[in-house]
Amino acid sequence: MDKKTEKSExxxxxxxxxxxxxxxxxxxxxxxxxxxxxxxxxxxxxxxPWSVTVMEKMYDFFEKELQAQGHLPCYFPAVIxxxxxxxxxxxxxxxxxxxxxxxxxxxxxxxxxxxxPTSETAFxxxxxxxxxxxxxLPFRLYQRANVWRYETKxxxxxxxxxxxxxxxxxxxxxxxxxxxxQVKEDIEVTERIMHQKFGIPFLPLxxxxxxxxxxxxxxxxxxxxxxxxxxxxxxxTHLLGQNFSKAFDIRFRDKDGKEKFVWQTxxxxxxxxxxxxxxAIHGDDNGLVFPFCLAPIQVIIVPIxxxxxxxxxxxxxxxxxxxxxxxxxxxxxxxxxxxxxxxFYFWEMKGVPLRLExxxxxxxxxxxxxxxxxxxxxxxxxGKKLISEIKKQGEELDRRLKENADKNFKNSIVDAxxxxxxxxxxxxxxxARCNFCSISDEGEKCAEIIExxxxxxxxxxxxxxDEKPFDKCVICGKDAxxxxxxxxxx
Amino acid sequence: MDKKTEKSExxxxxxxxxxxxxxxxxxxxxxxxxxxxxxxxxxxxxxxPWSVTVMEKMYDFFEKELQAQGHLPCYFPAVIxxxxxxxxxxxxxxxxxxxxxxxxxxxxxxxxxxxxPTSETAFxxxxxxxxxxxxxLPFRLYQRANVWRYETKxxxxxxxxxxxxxxxxxxxxxxxxxxxxQVKEDIEVTERIMHQKFGIPFLPLxxxxxxxxxxxxxxxxxxxxxxxxxxxxxxxTHLLGQNFSKAFDIRFRDKDGKEKFVWQTxxxxxxxxxxxxxxAIHGDDNGLVFPFCLAPIQVIIVPIxxxxxxxxxxxxxxxxxxxxxxxxxxxxxxxxxxxxxxxFYFWEMKGVPLRLExxxxxxxxxxxxxxxxxxxxxxxxxGKKLISEIKKQGEELDRRLKENADKNFKNSIVDAxxxxxxxxxxxxxxxARCNFCSISDEGEKCAEIIExxxxxxxxxxxxxxDEKPFDKCVICGKDAxxxxxxxxxx
Numbered sequence: 010m011d012k013k014t015e016k017s018e019x020x021x022x023x024x025x026x027x028x029x030x031x032x033x034x035x036x037x038x039x040x041x042x043x044x045x046x047x048x049x050x051x052x053x054x055x056x057x058p059w060s061v062t063v064m065e066k067m068y069d070f071f072e073k074e075l076q077a078q079g080h081l082p083c084y085f086p087a088v089i090x091x092x093x094x095x096x097x098x099x100x101x102x103x104x105x106x107x108x109x110x111x112x113x114x115x116x117x118x119x120x121x122x123x124x125x126p127t128s129e130t131a132f133x134x135x136x137x138x139x140x141x142x143x144x145x146l147p148f149r150l151y152q153r154a155n156v157w158r159y160e161t162k163x164x165x166x167x168x169x170x171x172x173x174x175x176x177x178x179x180x181x182x183x184x185x186x187x188x189x190x191q192v193k194e195d196i197e198v199t200e201r202i203m204h205q206k207f208g209i210p211f212l213p214l215x216x217x218x219x220x221x222x223x224x225x226x227x228x229x230x231x232x233x234x235x236x237x238x239x240x241x242x243x244x245x246t247h248l249l250g251q252n253f254s255k256a257f258d259i260r261f262r263d264k265d266g267k268e269k270f271v272w273q274t275x276x277x278x279x280x281x282x283x284x285x286x287x288x289a290i291h292g293d294d295n296g297l298v299f300p301f302c303l304a305p306i307q308v309i310i311v312p313i314x315x316x317x318x319x320x321x322x323x324x325x326x327x328x329x330x331x332x333x334x335x336x337x338x339x340x341x342x343x344x345x346x347x348x349x350x351x352x353f354y355f356w357e358m359k360g361v362p363l364r365l366e367x368x369x370x371x372x373x374x375x376x377x378x379x380x381x382x383x384x385x386x387x388x389x390x391x392g393k394k395l396i397s398e399i400k401k402q403g404e405e406l407d408r409r410l411k412e413n414a415d416k417n418f419k420n421s422i423v424d425a426x427x428x429x430x431x432x433x434x435x436x437x438x439x440x441a442r443c444n445f446c447s448i449s450d451e452g453e454k455c456a457e458i459i460e461x462x463x464x465x466x467x468x469x470x471x472x473x474x475d476e477k478p479f480d481k482c483v484i485c486g487k488d489a490x491x492x493x494x495x496x497x498x499x
Numbered sequence: 500m501d502k503k504t505e506k507s508e509x510x511x512x513x514x515x516x517x518x519x520x521x522x523x524x525x526x527x528x529x530x531x532x533x534x535x536x537x538x539x540x541x542x543x544x545x546x547x548p549w550s551v552t553v554m555e556k557m558y559d560f561f562e563k564e565l566q567a568q569g570h571l572p573c574y575f576p577a578v579i580x581x582x583x584x585x586x587x588x589x590x591x592x593x594x595x596x597x598x599x600x601x602x603x604x605x606x607x608x609x610x611x612x613x614x615x616p617t618s619e620t621a622f623x624x625x626x627x628x629x630x631x632x633x634x635x636l637p638f639r640l641y642q643r644a645n646v647w648r649y650e651t652k653x654x655x656x657x658x659x660x661x662x663x664x665x666x667x668x669x670x671x672x673x674x675x676x677x678x679x680x681q682v683k684e685d686i687e688v689t690e691r692i693m694h695q696k697f698g699i700p701f702l703p704l705x706x707x708x709x710x711x712x713x714x715x716x717x718x719x720x721x722x723x724x725x726x727x728x729x730x731x732x733x734x735x736t737h738l739l740g741q742n743f744s745k746a747f748d749i750r751f752r753d754k755d756g757k758e759k760f761v762w763q764t765x766x767x768x769x770x771x772x773x774x775x776x777x778x779a780i781h782g783d784d785n786g787l788v789f790p791f792c793l794a795p796i797q798v799i800i801v802p803i804x805x806x807x808x809x810x811x812x813x814x815x816x817x818x819x820x821x822x823x824x825x826x827x828x829x830x831x832x833x834x835x836x837x838x839x840x841x842x843f844y845f846w847e848m849k850g851v852p853l854r855l856e857x858x859x860x861x862x863x864x865x866x867x868x869x870x871x872x873x874x875x876x877x878x879x880x881x882g883k884k885l886i887s888e889i890k891k892q893g894e895e896l897d898r899r900l901k902e903n904a905d906k907n908f909k910n911s912i913v914d915a916x917x918x919x920x921x922x923x924x925x926x927x928x929x930x931a932r933c934n935f936c937s938i939s940d941e942g943e944k945c946a947e948i949i950e951x952x953x954x955x956x957x958x959x960x961x962x963x964x965d966e967k968p969f970d971k972c973v974i975c976g977k978d979a980x981x982x983x984x985x986x987x988x989x
Contacts, residue, residue, distance in 0.1 A: 058571035082551045083546060085538075087662060092539070110603035111600065113602060114598070117649075131538075138535070150548065
């Protein structure tokens, strides 16, 4: 192997995302410097600038949308007294095994405090003091926060770790109807941001009774699919009903003069998890592909020079960077000592949507070469149209990423009429859609069969549309009351 | 007392900030709903939307400035293994008494983890893996994060609590000179953001040896003054030298081929603390006064109507809100059932910079009444000039707040030639400037006298200018080597 080949092998990524997704995912995290797994506490990772810059933009999108909907931001403490935690019986039972406990301060032993695994029991303690009248409702707060859960399943960066980065919104209403309208609005937020902006398609699924959030009346999860066919739960929204308002005594005086308990919902987009879907769904065998609207660097400029014109070309590149930057486009010039080829591969692997190649010819002709990451094509752009072309190509790239993801997602859902068919569908890395007896407790036995024999789970029934069963229950053969989606999951 | 007076007494604030600052501060936090102290863990408070919206804007200002300087964002875990924590001897000695310890997970006992009180010992563990060559330097990361300290001094919301909200920047350089240049740049960031934008003046003071950050070569703190004459430490920057790089083995191969330890700095703007200064310095006897650039609502519209034209006026107000809102100005209409007078007092107390009063006359004349919060004056504005006038008045308000704060701050610093004079100056709620023997260890005895007899401390010597001593040491009478600033402090 000559020196040149060796070098370019080092810089190219070249792992089949579809065939070896697990290696692809681990390797891109390392190569693109998204996270470092060498932090010396098990299950905790360090998130590096290349992922954090994107996650910060994702936070922005979600927070603006929540604010537009009437939510206000707040900061609640990260520690929750055990007594709060124990107020809602199902909730404590569900979360206690996962709680990290703070028990000491300096040299003192203190009454133990839970590191929040989620903040219902912190927020609602105060809600009972703040909410007095129907005039205070609806009452909608959110916080961006990190939460901690002692996960016993294998941890994977972004997908599941013991500390993760999310937003939690906690809302109160005077009636169940209004609360249920909020649940629908939450799904709409997921649709508008995660799907429309980030290009991540999902199914909003009402979870079976045995799989709902502990303390909720019902849970609607959003399932996206990863390239290995496993689904990953994205933002979920919960109708809490009056379970917590009764436990925490959150009452209001209604228009009719009567004291009533509020109706509650909560919604939790996990930013670090959505990031996992983002890179997994849009990436390709050459590495990351970021949507233009989220990329840490949207345009990378690569100077093409000989020794004789290096200074001139680099100066032109810096000029151009300043011009593009003024248009609120995130842009950089690669002035490293790598060869142009190495730079091309590197920034492709990093997922930068657009690359400008600038050499003597480009400067003289006032025509630039623009490389488009997702389709890996070069186009020529006239100098004076550069800015508008960058914006246009950015939008088109985002549209294509979403369309491709949608197409793949649609093709991933296949009807099944028997356990064997479900198995075949799962083996093809897809989601099975089939008839099922019940998602109430009486269906749990059939679900257990699927769990044990196929290592998959009943993800739930569509929350956005009404689907009528078209056959008997695929497991027990009794009358089917629901159309459910079955998948392996993270 | 008739009903009307009773009502208006309920809505006016009217506490003398200068005479009763402590009551003013506690009361405004409650009345303006900035924080709630009733959370059931001692020393932990809940930050409510009216303060969080401002703190989020403060984060934005600081983060953009740090990024412009070449810092990149990252997220490090909130837990730090005890073994990391113990690597730098002085550091562990300084922080251990304040650390909250996580010792349990679910039902398991785990090796104890520190909840970060600051993140040197988390970051630098990884820095030793990331930094290899002089080409990797300068290396600059920051994170926005909450940190926890088991404070034994009395806690006060925003000023000192057991959980606070800050940014920490951790930088590495190849030489001491570059590191010291960063320390100066950090002070410049404080100047450009906290002083120029937020209008909070400060003195950058090199702390005496006995008061530096544990593990640092030296510390430069920023002292602002509160209305009660106590100074409050704002962003501090530390030259860490090679203390941590030696403890954590952060080495790089320099241009000369030799392996060297990096030179480090860290910088920590505490957002919740800057918020304390912001409200204390700009507020007045009627409540809060927010700078226009930070206000959660920049313009409040109050409709003035009779029963007969209520609908029409409110509709016009909503129209106007939509027009102003399109200009990226944060604006709202008060459609509550309160009287105009109550609304005026309420939004004055909340610190909204500008108020638009809209009645029949205003609509017919196309001339609006604009009330300016800090000077409490009304001006008339022509309809077509409204947007430009709002922006202009906003800028002028910010300029005035800064100028007034600067004037007060300048007047607060008084030269002292004896212990008695220092005492008199402190009693007048001011800062004493005087000659002092030494800020190295040999000066600590004189400092202790000031500490014990005057309950004040040597805050340090100016880091921005060189001040020559003009007399003997104010305490021991020996030759003075420094001009120091003495104050009571939070």
